[in-house]
Amino acid sequence: MLTETTSDIQSVYHALDEADFSRYHWRTVLIAGMGFFTDAYDLFIIGTVTAILTPLWHLSTTDLMWLNSTSLLASMLGAIVFGRVMDLLGRKSIYGIEVILLTLGAVFSAFSHTVWQLMLFRALVGFGVGGDYAGSAIITSEYANRSNRGQMIGTVFSMQGLGLLAGPAIASLLLATGVPHDLAWRLMLALGAIPAASVIYLRRTIKETPRYALTVRGEAQSAAQVVHDVAGLDLQNATVRTRSRKARLWDPIYRKRLLGTAGAWLLMDVAFYGTGVSSQIILRALLPGASLLNSTLIAALIFLVAAVPGYWLAVRRVDKSGRKRIQWRGFLVMAAAYGVIALIPAVRALPIVFLAVYAVSYFFIEFGPNVTTFIFPAEVFPVEIRGLGDGVSAGSGKLGAFLGAFLMPLLVLHLQLAGTMAILAGVSLLGALVTIYALPEPKGLPLEIAAAEDRI
Numbered sequence: 001m002l003t004e005t006t007s008d009i010q011s012v013y014h015a016l017d018e019a020d021f022s023r024y025h026w027r028t029v030l031i032a033g034m035g036f037f038t039d040a041y042d043l044f045i046i047g048t049v050t051a052i053l054t055p056l057w058h059l060s061t062t063d064l065m066w067l068n069s070t071s072l073l074a075s076m077l078g079a080i081v082f083g084r085v086m087d088l089l090g091r092k093s094i095y096g097i098e099v100i101l102l103t104l105g106a107v108f109s110a111f112s113h114t115v116w117q118l119m120l121f122r123a124l125v126g127f128g129v130g131g132d133y134a135g136s137a138i139i140t141s142e143y144a145n146r147s148n149r150g151q152m153i154g155t156v157f158s159m160q161g162l163g164l165l166a167g168p169a170i171a172s173l174l175l176a177t178g179v180p181h182d183l184a185w186r187l188m189l190a191l192g193a194i195p196a197a198s199v200i201y202l203r204r205t206i207k208e209t210p211r212y213a214l215t216v217r218g219e220a221q222s223a224a225q226v227v228h229d230v231a232g233l234d235l236q237n238a239t240v241r242t243r244s245r246k247a248r249l250w251d252p253i254y255r256k257r258l259l260g261t262a263g264a265w266l267l268m269d270v271a272f273y274g275t276g277v278s279s280q281i282i283l284r285a286l287l288p289g290a291s292l293l294n295s296t297l298i299a300a301l302i303f304l305v306a307a308v309p310g311y312w313l314a315v316r317r318v319d320k321s322g323r324k325r326i327q328w329r330g331f332l333v334m335a336a337a338y339g340v341i342a343l344i345p346a347v348r349a350l351p352i353v354f355l356a357v358y359a360v361s362y363f364f365i366e367f368g369p370n371v372t373t374f375i376f377p378a379e380v381f382p383v384e385i386r387g388l389g390d391g392v393s394a395g396s397g398k399l400g401a402f403l404g405a406f407l408m409p410l411l412v413l414h415l416q417l418a419g420t421m422a423i424l425a426g427v428s429l430l431g432a433l434v435t436i437y438a439l440p441e442p443k444g445l446p447l448e449i450a451a452a453e454d455r456i
Helices: 013-020 025-057 061-089 097-110 116-143 147-177 180-190 193-197 199-202 210-213 218-233 252-277 279-286 293-320 323-343 345-349 351-378 381-437
Strands: 002-004 242-243
Touching: 013 210, 013 218, 025 061, 025 097, 025 147, 025 180, 025 193, 025 199, 025 218, 025 293, 061 097, 061 381, 097 116, 097 147, 097 180, 097 193, 097 199, 116 147, 116 210, 116 351, 116 381, 147 180, 147 242, 147 293, 147 351, 193 218, 193 345, 210 218, 210 242, 210 381, 242 323, 252 323, 252 351, 252 381, 279 351, 293 323, 293 351, 323 345, 323 381, 345 351, 345 381
Parallel strands: none
Antiparallel strands: 002 242
């Protein structure tokens, strides 16, 4: 139960929820979003890098499995650690450290000379990526207004789409201009440091979110000052809210929500990263005679015509259609697309038909669970456990990403495209069922109501 320790006609929460979309909101979205551009670039460029390194370093299938997935496994740990620390020490205290790790990891990876060195530095990249997933979502949600919250969080995440496009575009440019392969892969990895480094200072100077300052620390005046910056309102006596007890992640209501956020994210990332990081492997199975440049250009084209529009349509619709509907519907279309590829041999036999169906799956991954699984955990847990809930959910997603990227080479090798796509269809169908059963609809609700803080 909530109790108020001071009386004031206008609370910080209400002021934040009803504020007009402002320049401060845009600044928050851009600072957070640049990290996600880097995250996507760094996580997905490795597929092209390992395709180049396979003949240069004589990589085995096991080497490919680990190089393609090491950063994803590390990101699972990074999300949980950063999320928990943000609950204990505050959002501001560590925001920006994750992009420092990204910058260092990208630069060091470019100077690797052995598989083990590259794996180590990719793990550093991954740990920073995990921290970015937890930190950026939470900070954006706690600054957001009620009517634009989904759009704001979704915009941050949809910068991933530009990073997905930048990876194969830069790789294609380097390969097409004749840059020697031993230099090209190093440049591909090193370039990931630039966007990450560009926001280090801005993230380190961002102010503590009013919701954390008020609810966890009881710093009413600090929260009121930030509300003035965000909404232009002067609160003479900000309302402090305290509870008779603190929320716990294992409370029944939050256990069910965690099943929904973590379970759906894990299942989505099995499909998304399995097909994304291993796109070169899938395209090689489909088009065995294609050159590395041609398969990279095909991957870039799929991202451009299918994935990127899907991201931004999700951003446009998420505060109108709702998170839950977009998520379960996207999962179902993914399942149908993968099922068509698995069950109809003619689809696999005709590359143009395969690529068209494959593009449909990509569009509904983005106009579906890839965006919404990022939004949900930042909304449905109370402020004092929001970092942990988001971190565990994102970490679960990255576990799914690790499994998808790690196992995809083996699945394609032993089950071919038909068997692999059949498994992904089942995974996607399960994602729709988990969404429908376990997740509420937070669209349009004040953040504290969406997080069920009134039910603690």
